[in-house]
Structures are given as structure tokens and as C-alpha cells.
Amino acid sequence: MAAKIIDGAACGxxxxxxxxxxxxxxxxxxxxxGLAVILVGADPASEVYVRSKTRACHExxxxxxxxxxxxxVTQDELFGAIDGLxxxxxxxxxxxQLPLPPHIHxxxxxxxxxxxxxxxxxxxxxxxxxxxxxxxxxxPATPAGIMELLRHERIETxxxxxxxxxxxxxxxxxxxxxxxxxGPNATVTLTHRHTVDLxxxxxxxxxLVVAVGKPGLITADMVKPGAAVFDVGTTRVPDEKHAKGxxxxxxxxxxxxxxxxxxxxxxxxxxxxxxxxxxxxxxxEAAMRVHHARTKGERRRMGV
Numbered sequence: 381m382a383a384k385i386i387d388g389a390a391c392g393x394x395x396x397x398x399x400x401x402x403x404x405x406x407x408x409x410x411x412x413x414g415l416a417v418i419l420v421g422a423d424p425a426s427e428v429y430v431r432s433k434t435r436a437c438h439e440x441x442x443x444x445x446x447x448x449x450x451x452x453v454t455q456d457e458l459f460g461a462i463d464g465l466x467x468x469x470x471x472x473x474x475x476x477q478l479p480l481p482p483h484i485h486x487x488x489x490x491x492x493x494x495x496x497x498x499x500x501x502x503x504x505x506x507x508x509x510x511x512x513x514x515x516x517x518x519x520p521a522t523p524a525g526i527m528e529l530l531r532h533e534r535i536e537t538x539x540x541x542x543x544x545x546x547x548x549x550x551x552x553x554x555x556x557x558x559x560x561x562x563g564p565n566a567t568v569t570l571t572h573r574h575t576v577d578l579x580x581x582x583x584x585x586x587x588l589v590v591a592v593g594k595p596g597l598i599t600a601d602m603v604k605p606g607a608a609v610f611d612v613g614t615t616r617v618p619d620e621k622h623a624k625g626x627x628x629x630x631x632x633x634x635x636x637x638x639x640x641x642x643x644x645x646x647x648x649x650x651x652x653x654x655x656x657x658x659x660x661x662x663x664x665e666a667a668m669r670v671h672h673a674r675t676k677g678e679r680r681r682m683g684v
Contacts, residue, residue, distance in 0.1 A: 382639055383609070383640070383641040384533075384642065384643045384644075385643075385644060386529055386650060388529060388646075388649060388650040391529060391653075392525075392657040393653075395528065395657040395660075395661060396657050399440050399657070399660045400439065400440045400441055402664050402668070403442055406667055409671065409675075411670065412442065412667075413440075413472050413473070414444070414470045414471045414663075415433070415437050415444050415445070415471070415472070415473040415475070415659075415660075416446075416471045417430050417433055417434070417447070418474070418475070419446065420449045420450075420451060420458065420476075420477070421451030421480075421481055423479065426478075426479070432656060433475075433659065434446060436656050436660055437660070440660055443471075445471065447461055449461065452481075455484050455489070458476075458489060459489075459492050462489070465497070466494040472497060472666040473497055473498075473499035473659075473666050473667075474493045474497045475493075476489055490503060491504060496669070498518055499521075499659060499662035499663045500518070500521065500659070501519050501521070502520065506518045507549065510554055510557060510558075513562075518666070519554060519658075520551065521654075521655045521657075521658040522555075522591075523554045524558075524654075524661075524662075525655050526555060526589065526612075527555075527558050527564070528658065529651070529654060530564075533643060535587065537559060537566040537587065539565060540586040540587055541569070541587070542586065542587040543568075543571060543581050543585035544556060544569070544589045545582065545597070545631070546570075546589075546590065546591035546592045546612075547572040551591040552570060556570055566587070569584075569585075573592070579602040582598065582602045582604075583602060583603065583604050585603075587607065587608045587610070588603060588608070588610070590610070590611055590613060591612035591631070592613060592631055593614075593631065595615045595629035595631065596632070598633060599633045599637070600637050603641055605640055606641065607641050607642060607643075608641065608642055608643040609632055611644070611645050611646075611650060612630075612651050613630040613631030613632070614628055614629075614630065614647060614652060615628070616628060628648050629647065630647030632644070
């Protein structure tokens with residue numbers, strides 16, 4: 381029986397509609413959520429992704445700002461741009477588009493963004509808060525999107541075995557923490573490129589998440605019948621037959637695995653749209669915190 385294709389685009393639209401409604405409410409009360417994106421250099425894939433984020437901000441009614449810096453920018457100059465946004469009351473969320481040029485240290489840059497505006501959830505303080513379940517921390521958008529899809533599709537996680545292929549701080553490790561937390565209560569196995577006999581692990585997964593950026597890595601013989609398969613991979617593969625000269629491929633052999641799995645996300649149209657939707661949700665949450673703090677301060681000054 382063919383798997384149910386999980387429509388991340390449709391779920392993402394629902395979340396973005398909710399975000400737009402909350403944005404309108406906040407704007408009516410004097411706070412318009414603002415998101416700033418810093419793009420360094422001219423990486424084609426990054427430029428496409430940034431345009432999609434900017435378009436999503438417009439559709440949600442948010443204030444957006446794009447700061448484009450040359451690939452030759454120094455780390456101190458980049459720090460200056462981030463510091464300016466940290467101090468800007470109109471900006472509630474800041475993200476620095478990765479990858480960065482080799483002469484700039486990503487860790488130092490991500491730590492420069494103030495945790496209260498780190499809607500990507502990459503600052504060590506937010507990483508730690510997310511790990512221990514502290515709601516003050518922002519959860520990275522992609523793992524948050526996968527959790528939302530699990531809820532949307534009513535895929536049971538309680539006591540289930542989740543195998544994650546990949547060990548990144550952006551997707552795999554925060555997702556493992558979210559899945560093991562009280563509520564989801566999943567048992568999680570993290571695998572990576574040094575794992576011996578990867579297929580032995582993936583075949584045990586009730587839920588399989590793949591996030592390594594290697595097209596076609598997961599084949600049908602590596603998947604348990606009826607498993608829920610989430611493909612996070614997005615790799616440009618040259619294709620002269622396509623108008624753009626390339627196609628986007630995931631880490632899963634979609635056609636073959638779809639005949640064996642119970643659920644599967646397509647690439648594109650699966651996890652990707654959820655990432656942007658959850659980023660917008662984090663930005664609204666950041667703006668809401670500022671708005672509530674300001675409102676509370678005004679009431680205190682008025683003696684209310």
C-alpha cells in the first residue's frame with residue numbers, strides 16, 4: 381500500500397494564516413513584528429531561501445529588513461550589523477543566513493545575536509533552554525516543523541522508536557530532545573556517517589528522519605513497512621532537462637520508499653514549507669514578549 385504523502389505546504393499555510401492573524405492583532409495594539417535577515421555573499425541557494433522568507437514576511441503583514449553584505453565583509457563589520465539590529469526596537473527576530481564565507485566563524489556570529497531575537501534558535505542559551513524544556517528558549521524552525529507535522533498527521537510518538545540520520549545542531553540534536561521530552565515520550569536513536577550498518581538501525585524505526593544532504597541515501601530496503609518517513613534533505617542535482625538546470629532532491633528514494641512507508645514527506649513540499657512557517661511563528665512570539673513587557677511596564681507606570 382502506498383504511503384500517505386504529508387503535505388507540508390498545506391500545513392505551513394495554516395500556520396502562516398495563524399501568524400498573520402496574530403501579527404494583525406499585535407500591529408493594532410502598536411507592535412508590528414519585525415524580522416531582519418543578514419545575507420553575506422552571493423550564494424544562489426541562500427538568495428532563493430532569503431527571498432522566500434521575505435515574501436512570507438510580507439504575506440504575514442510583518443516588517444522585514446534584508447541586509448546584504450559582500451562576501452569580503454570582515455567579521456567585525458558583520459558584528460556591527462548584528463549589534464545594530466540587536467538595539468533596534470522595530471526588529472524582534474534576527475537571522476544570519478548560512479553558510480558564511482570561510483573567513484567568518486559561524487559560532488561567533490550566531491552567539492552575537494541577542495538570545496531574545498534569536499528566532500533561529502541557534503544561540504547557546506536557546507539551545508540549552510530547548511534541551512531542558514524551558515519555554516523561554518526558541519526551538520529551531522525545522523525540528524519544530526517536524527513536531528508540528530507529527531501532531532497534524534496524528535502520528536503516534538509515545539513509546540515509539542525514532543531513528544534520526546544526522547547529528548546537526550540545527551535539526552537532529554534539537555529534534556531528539558523534543559521527541560524524548562515528556563509528552564512525545566519517544567525513544568530516539570541518533571545515527572551519522574560513522575554509524576556501522578546504518579540500515580540495521582533505520583529498519584527498526586517507527587519514525588525515520590533523514591537530514592544529511594545526500595540524495596537517495598535511504599532506499600526502500602532500509603525502511604520498516606508502515607514507518608513515517610521525514611525527509612529533510614534538499615540538494616541541488618544538475619538536470620539539463622529542467623528549465624532551471626537542476627532539480628531539488630531529498631535524502632530518500634521517494635518513489636520506492638513511498639510504496640513501503642505509511643507516511644512520507646516529499647521534497648520539495650514537505651518539511652521545507654514548515655521551516656519558514658515556524659520561523660515566522662518564532663518571530664511573532666518574540667514580538668509578543670516585547671509587547672507584553674512594554675504593556676506591563678506602562679501599566680506599572682500608570683499605577684494600574
